[in-house]
Amino acid sequence: MRILRNNGLTIALLTAFLLSMIGMTVAGHYHENEQLAQHGLPAISITQYLTNENFLSALFENWESEWLQMATYVVLTAYLFQKGSAESRDPEEPPEGDKPRYPARWRHGPLLRWLYHYSLGLVLLLLFILSFLGHMLASHLASNAEAAIHGNSAQSLLAYIGGARFWFESFQNWQSEFFSTAMLVVLSIFLRYKGSPESKSLSASHDDTGG
Numbered sequence: 001m002r003i004l005r006n007n008g009l010t011i012a013l014l015t016a017f018l019l020s021m022i023g024m025t026v027a028g029h030y031h032e033n034e035q036l037a038q039h040g041l042p043a044i045s046i047t048q049y050l051t052n053e054n055f056l057s058a059l060f061e062n063w064e065s066e067w068l069q070m071a072t073y074v075v076l077t078a079y080l081f082q083k084g085s086a087e088s089r090d091p092e093e094p095p096e097g098d099k100p101r102y103p104a105r106w107r108h109g110p111l112l113r114w115l116y117h118y119s120l121g122l123v124l125l126l127l128f129i130l131s132f133l134g135h136m137l138a139s140h141l142a143s144n145a146e147a148a149i150h151g152n153s154a155q156s157l158l159a160y161i162g163g164a165r166f167w168f169e170s171f172q173n174w175q176s177e178f179f180s181t182a183m184l185v186v187l188s189i190f191l192r193y194k195g196s197p198e199s200k201s202l203s204a205s206h207d208d209t210g211g
Contacts, residue, residue, distance in 0.1 A: 028055055039149050053141035057169075060134035065173035067131055071124035073181055078121075083209055086188035086200045090209035132170075139166050 004011065025046065032054060033043040049055055081091035102116060115122065137157075143165060144154040160166060189206055193199040200208055 024058075025050065025055070028058065041149070053138050053145055056138035057135060057142045060131045060138055061169050061173060064128060064131035064135050064170065065177045067124055067128035068174060069177035069181055071121055071128050072178075074121045074124060081209070082185050082189070084189040084207050085185045085209060086198060087185045088209055092209075135170070136161060136166060139169060 029044075029046045029049045032049055032052060036043060044052065077088060080088075082088040083091060100113070100116065102113065105112075140155070140157050140160045143160055147154055155163070188199060191199075192202050192204075194202060200210070
């Protein structure tokens with residue numbers, strides 16, 4: 001079918017996402033009930049688990065790092081270069097003239113045109129901020145729920161984000177995203193994958209920049 005051919009990449013990635021979400025939910029549900037049983041607490045249903053602070057914290061924690069990675073990558077590749085990488089513009093070539101073709105609703109007013117120019121980076125940044133806030137709030141609730149199980153007092157949100165746990169959860173994901181992206185940039189100088197637009201052609205030299 002033409003729709004599958006034209007949208008196969010998105011369909012495959014969303015299918016992988018849904019299967020991974022199912023796996024995360026099922027495994028996380030079992031793990032959560034194991035933890036509750038160890039503390040003599042009743043098990044929760046899978047529906048309850050989907051609104052559980054531990055599930056939401058883990059979910060937003062991972063989304064946060066992915067959106068940060070993509071937003072940073074989109075912005076940095078507009079201004080910075082890596083000679084020889086398929087992921088970079090060529091620093092030796094002047095930027096191509098790009099005459100925008102504005103949709104009708106974006107044509108009027110400098111603000112709308114500016115938003116159109118930078119819409120991809122702005123939306124990715126917004127998704128990062130929303131996921132960051134979701135992670136922060138859910139992780140705070142998870143920390144207080146854990147404290148209650150152990151008979152400790154709850155923390156305020158301000159006190160929680162001033163502590164180490166939240167930032168450890170964030171930085172442990174951020175570092176892996178930045179490292180993997182840097183490796184993609186560097187490895188694309190020397191390695192190839194036939195047919196992929198993310199790779200240089202098999203005939204390109206290591207010094208050739210761009211896909």
